[in-house]
Amino acid sequence: MSHHSYIKVKKEGSVAKLYLNRPQQLNALHRAMVEEIVTALEHLDGDEEVRVIILLGKGKTFAAGADIDEMMEADPIQLEQLNQFAVWDRIRLIKKPLLAAVHGVALGGGFELALHCDLIFAAADARFGFPEVKLGVMPGAGGTQYLTKAVGKHRALQWLWSGEMLEATLLWQAGLIVRLFPEQELEQEVTIYAQRLASQAPLALRLIKEAVNKAQDLPLVEGMAWERKNFYLLFASQDQKEGMRAFKAKRSPRFTGR
Template sequence: MSKDVLETAFKTIEVAREDRIGIVTLNRPNQLNAISRGMIREIVTAFEAFDEDPSVRIILLKGNGRAFAAGADIHEMANEGAVDFELKNQFADWDRLLAVKTPVVAAVHGFVLGGGFELALTADMIVAAESTQFGFPEVKLGVMPGAGGTQRITKQLGRSKAFRWLWTGDSFSATQAERDGLISVVVPDELVVEEAFTWANRLAGGAPIALRLIKEAVNAGVDLSIAEGMFAERKNFSLLFATEDQKEGMRAFQEKRSPRFQGR
């Protein structure tokens, strides 16, 4: 499947493959990678293709040009009404990102605003350049986030801090975003892609099924009670004992060598 996606003529993204890493690069640099409906559909298409390819262990998301993504494409939405949004059902493509099981690492820089921030927050790890500016400026346009922004940061930060981000529309530094727990790592600007690849390569060497089931358990736990979350965790824990990777991992530990995980 990944071979097919590599041969697809995308208009707003670039897709590549480096060993076990599938790479998706936002490629509307003249528009600061403003996210159009066509772009999110292409991103989802690439993600799903990599997700179906067992040889792809990690997906890396990044952006060309001066920004990761400076927001949604305002020109595309400015003259539309509520009925247009209902009929076009544009958020259905965003919702498909929730079903991607492969771990996703995002490398972000420049502006990560509005829909661009919402896209970054769909990643499992965010590596940010230290000069990056994050924010949800939608309120300054008389609207609000619509692709999960209010929900994701509220679950991660709680109500009070979420209101600070959402009600002011202010931009925040990478340091502040890391302090608030919204991103994973902050690095010098020139190292952001390199650092993201370092993390992606490290994770790609891990047990693929274990990584996927950890992602599933963590994401489920956000919305479940502790008892329900523990049930989900233990189900996945037990399931991993049906994998060859579990046997290999424990055998390698006993033999004092590095494991060779196959994703089976």
């Protein structure tokens, strides 16, 4: 894997871990770092050995927002021409399961990065928030959209308007975080979950992810059509034959992603 300036990538069998690696800056995201994260995710998405990807933060925290210095003097036309959030849109195109393991804080862009993942796991004492409103701005990399789709209009407005730090337990109750673990066990527990996921049929995981994402964005009838098409498509795979034969023979299936 190529040399990275702001991240670290580690492969453990079929699970890949991507660490945000600017611990001195509390993993604050700047444009070059986001570009590096997304490019690495795309590389892992195309890597045959990798079945599940985990995003984590090195040091004390997951990611404490964006780099303010980079934006302070910007004007609207510069931002429009720079189109800095287009790179974030590529995260949605990652086909493999993408898990976030959040400890410390995930603020602003850090929270948005977690929201771009398929599932968020967190340390029990982790905190989340969108403090942008306190700087006279608002989230721009999907925060208002992802949060609203995840927790509904009223909670989203309350949290975005206040800009306050939110306890992980509150977000767990709202269904945004799937599991809470003690911080010292977080990486190990998420890795165990990822390994279990990595033993499932990769094509089924991929088409389930696509169908679920369609369910969030499409009217029911159109979403159902996607589900049906993906269901049919899986019957062209060797893994479907293997899975059903293994079931009949009462043995464990060996899925190859073919």
